[in-house]
Amino acid sequence: MSIFKHAADILEAKVSKLLSKAEDPAETLELSYEKMITSLQDAKRHLADVVTERVSLENQIAQAQTLAAKAEADARMALNAGREDLARSALAEKQAGAQKIAALQEAHDRVAAQAQKLMEYEQALQDRIEQFRTQKEVMKSQMAAAQAQVKVTASLTGLGHGLDDAGDTLRRMQDRTAHEQAKAQAMDGLLASGIIDDPLDHRTQTEREMDKLRATSGVDDDLARLKADLAAKQG
Structure with a gap:
């Protein structure tokens, strides 16, 4: 391994460690949830646009059907009046209306299929978001409980702030007491033997x-x- 590769690995490890410390899992979950909500809102807007187009096509089809029915009625009236020329003109309008209705119906079918897919997608996305929201709350609760347990355990074992200093002080006091007791015993022995x-x-x-x-x-x-x-x- 070259020295440059080794240095790059060390730098990457340090950056990863810093990012891990800086990242708040709870905030990350909330950010992901907000992005999913935004996606759902976009899907709803697209669905609304497509449904609007479908309704517009349905209205145009209904209007064309009304005009076609009127044209046929006009043709009947013209024939009754002996005006075959007017009857032909009315039937020509009816045929043009039928072609228009066919084109509108084809467009309507495509838009309706698209609207159906969007509705299914929107429902699936909504279900997924609800599932994610539940999992998010569960994970946040578990994380909060785990963090609390870590803090309590750290305090009890002296890894936290406060008890670690107290433990060191207690050990120093015990060592000092043992030293003084040994010194007192030595002095008593020397005094009893007459050396002092x-x-x-x-x-x-x-x-x-x-x-x-x-x-x-x-x-x-x-x-x-x-x-x-x-x-x-x-x-």
Whole structure:
């Protein structure tokens, strides 16, 4: 791997990491939902335009059919009046109207089929948007619960702000206490062995040893006395 390829990979990884931190999944879901709503509104507008064209064609067909019926009625009237020439003219108008009706009907059928497809598409899109909205709300709720759990767990384990400092302080206090306890025990041992002196104790080393011996002897005497009393009572 070349140094340039390696540098490019590092840069891409850093950019991806920054984008991941900057992106808010909840906002992304809302943006996707808004885009779907916009698509639905566009589909509704297109459907309205096509339906309008279909209705216009239906009105033109109805008007042409009315004119064709009138032309046939005029032809009958002309024949009754002995005017075959007028009857021919009226029937010619009827034939022209029939051709117009056929062309309008063909256009109407195409537009009606297009309108039907748009209605099906609009309904499918609306169903999909509703499904996405439900999934979006569920995912947002799950994400909020997960984020809350992460924060609580981080606090309890000391990964969050506050307890991590408290944990460090507690550990330092424990170490300091253990150190002071060890130091006190060492001082007691040195004092008892006579290596260091109590400034308030003006006895000599010999006097201290004798006092310690007398204290020990006194304890032994008291213990022997209590044992003798107990044996006398049991006897």
